[in-house]
Amino acid sequence: MFHHITVLKEEATEGLQIKEDGIYVDCTLGGAGHSGLIASKLSEAGRLICLDQDDWALDNAKQQLAEYGERIVLVKTNFRDLETVLGDLPFVPQKDGVPQVDGILFDLGVSSPQFDEGNRGFSYNHDAPLDMRMDQSAELTAATIINTWSEQEIARVLFQYGEEKFSRRIARKIVDRRAVQPVEGTGELAELIKEGIPAAARRTGGHPAKRSFQALRIAVNDELGAFEEGLHSAVRCLAPGGRVSVITFHSLEDRICKQIFAGYLSRCTCPPDLPYCVCGAEGTLKLVNRKPRVPSEAELEQNPRARSAKLRIAEKL
Ligand SMILES: C[S@@+](CC[C@H](N)C(=O)[O-])C[C@H]1O[C@@H](n2cnc3c(N)ncnc32)[C@H](O)[C@@H]1O
Incomplete structure (x- = not known):
């Protein structure tokens, strides 16, 4: 429904x-x-x-x-x-x-429904593949951005589209992790984002991954x-x-x-x-x-x- x-x-x-x-x-x-x-x-x-x-x-x-x-x-x-x-x-x-x-x-x-359906990957509340495409036939997914774009490009996306103050720290966490193994799911990404934000700042402005998830969605779908x-x-x-x-x-x-x-x-x-x-x-x-x-x-x-x-x-x- x-x-x-x-x-x-x-x-x-x-x-x-x-x-x-x-x-x-x-x-x-x-x-x-x-x-x-x-x-x-x-x-x-x-x-x-x-x-x-x-x-x-x-x-x-x-x-x-x-x-x-x-x-x-x-x-x-x-x-x-x-x-x-x-x-x-x-x-x-x-x-x-x-x-x-x-x-x-x-x-x-x-x-x-796009947001709440677990397997579309728009939400940090459900663990799902890093997708975020509104058009299921489009090529670019969130996984491509997270696992192949440069650290600077990821930081730019988080800052420009999510107004995320800690964009560079989060981008660094992502790039360090993917050097070991690709980041695969929204749960893992939400955790990395959280780790990139200093503990004191995590307590304000809702879920710590909210701004970064918005930023990625905007980038994936231009x-x-x-x-x-x-x-x-x-x-x-x-x-x-x-x-x-x-x-x-x-x-x-x-x-x-x-x-x-x-x-x-x-x-x-x-x-x-x-x-x-x-x-x-x-x-x-x-x-x-x-x-x-x-x-x-x-x-x-x-x-x-x-x-x-x-x-x-x-x-x-
Ligand atoms: C907020 S919902 C619209 C809700 C609708 N007005 C209603 O009352 O049910 C936005 C919809 O626009 C679509 N959408 C967003 N950007 C689009 C684009 N660039 N081209 C076509 N559809 C787009 C999304 O897939 C989504 O289904």
């Missing part, structure tokens, strides 16, 4: 202002929570294209969204290829060769690179008036979202009394909410994993 509690479900969906005959994209299908709500607002003429790179998510959605029939189109892909995927779908209109849709959603990170590419494509593929809703779960993702949106906002320098822009810097997007929305106390009580979630919404001009 695929069980994921959807974060900011109503808020992110309402933010898209669904038109019943519109074309929408859920770039991160997961447990199909957002997709189910979006699909329920569409008429026979509407379409929801659901993307995920994980076979489990797609298999689950085949049953979960079956009642919506032809309104749903499931595609196994990385959302960094959004524009190509939309360009290949005959029912998606194009303008100047660019596909145009009415709304796009990103709910980043991993789903609860999460930040994919998000940057996917969000730029999303802005291109929105029709005028279309909206993009983005839910992020840590500061690295949120910073990228904020900066990309900022790059598309108006830089208009026309005098405010002019009826329309003549300086040519009108911008491509406007922000729907200046500050990100966060889950309510009631939602957090139901789902503590939503604690770090932030929702940003922008509209294409």
Whole structure:
């Protein structure tokens, strides 16, 4: 059973202002929570294209969204290829060769089943092979990083993607261990990480392996690179008036979202009394909410994993 509690479900969906005959994209299908709500607002003429790179998510959605029939189109892909995927779908209109849709959603990170399922290797709570791939057919695994990348590269990953202060000490522990025998499981890796962090520092900030596991997952799946590419494509593929809703779960993702949106906002320098822009810097997007929305106390009580979630919404001009 695929069980994921959807974060900011109503808020992110309402933010898209669904038109019943519109074309929408859920770039991160997961447990199909957002997709189910979006699909329920569409008429026979509407379409929801659901993307995920994980076979489990797609298999689950085949049953979960079956009642919506032809309104749903499931595609196994990385959302960094959004524009190509939309360009290949005959029912998606194009303008100047660019596909145009009415709304796009990103709910980043991993789903609860990916995290909780022992053999995927995302969690330090279960001993499993060092995998961490969201796309089970991708080549790079956490084992490759841990057992073949240089000490400096491992330290960089832990520092850059996990903001781990003791990245160099942990990388040294890993490299010392693998000189004797390869590091094979998540349990062994969690133990090495713990040993690399001074005892006094282990008592703060949750499980000592939390930051390093996040960092490895981001590196294995090139999460930040994919998000940057996917969000730029999303802005291109929105029709005028279309909206993009983005839910992020840590500061690295949120910073990228904020900066990309900022790059598309108006830089208009026309005098405010002019009826329309003549300086040519009108911008491509406007922000729907200046500050990100966060889950309510009631939602957090139901789902503590939503604690770090932030929702940003922008509209294409
Ligand atoms: C947090 S879950 C989404 C949960 C979903 N909104 C729900 O309500 O059930 C994120 C999903 O996005 C997928 N994903 C993450 N990065 C992706 C990428 N670059 N391309 C395609 N799918 C991705 C993951 O495999 C996972 O299933």
